[in-house]
Amino acid sequence: MSFTSLTQTECMAKLAQHSIGRIAVTSRALPAIVPVNYAMTGRTTIVFRTEPGGMLARATEDTVVAFEVDELARDGRSGWSVLVVGVAHHLDGSDVVRAVASRVSSAVGEGRDQFVAITIGQITGRVVEPTPSALAGV
């Protein structure tokens, strides 16, 4: 198995093509990982929604977070992953929210109306490819 780095452009394309990622935050001094449904707005912002006042909302106020998207074979021996490190902040009921609302699927009645944006600071990605020996089951 070998790793190849993705270019920044390739990483951005992967982000734009997918809709489920995982965010890592610190909640009350402990790490946490939460899967989220997301959309891109512009080139550099990831948006998702969560419950106002919930753990994820509290952990994403002007805070550095990691965000990851991947597509990996079940055994992990092929696929790709993209890692973003960025600053998360809450969006209010502005035009930005209305613009992205249609793209970040909603849950009527569930009250998940806190929009959170992650401004991408660093983005890296890699492709995992099986080597011949891996294919041979070594």
Place this chain on the structure above:
Amino acid sequence: MLGGMPSIAQFVPRFFASAIVNAGRAVLEETERWEQRDRLAPGARADGPGQAIDAIAPDECWELLAGAEIGRLSFGVHGGLPVIVPVNFTVDGETIVFRTGRGPKLTAASRREIVAFEADAIDVESRTGWSVVVIGQARVVTSETERRRLDALGLRPWVAGPRDEYVVITPRNVAGRLVHASQDL
């Protein structure tokens, strides 16, 4: 770094200052919260902000973990920035085991950091599935006896090499939840 963006570095001191100040009390509060969550019956809903979840019982969490091969590990790297990396793992008793060579994962484990580990299976179309998060202390396996025992688990390393080490995460908290489309993830 993309051009024209605010530097992450300027946010880091504030991030860590507040985290350290609140650490002692916060760990206790969080533990209580997770314990409450663990007591929920499968499918039960907790009330209150941030707790509208469908909890999965701990036993079922371990069954789900045992059936998965890929998880995501989150920890802080040098400089304090968080990362998430996929790992292939196995369950050994009620611990998470993976292999890694020299690098950030091994460094974090050798420092016995508290890490988060998550595995999930989510259908993209229906946005339904499950997610289990383990929070625990990582450590590098140094005992030859333990290494030999773990060898028998048949865990395949990402990249084979003589420096592959075993890392074990001993959980402090295990929490799982069902993901429904109606919850909008």
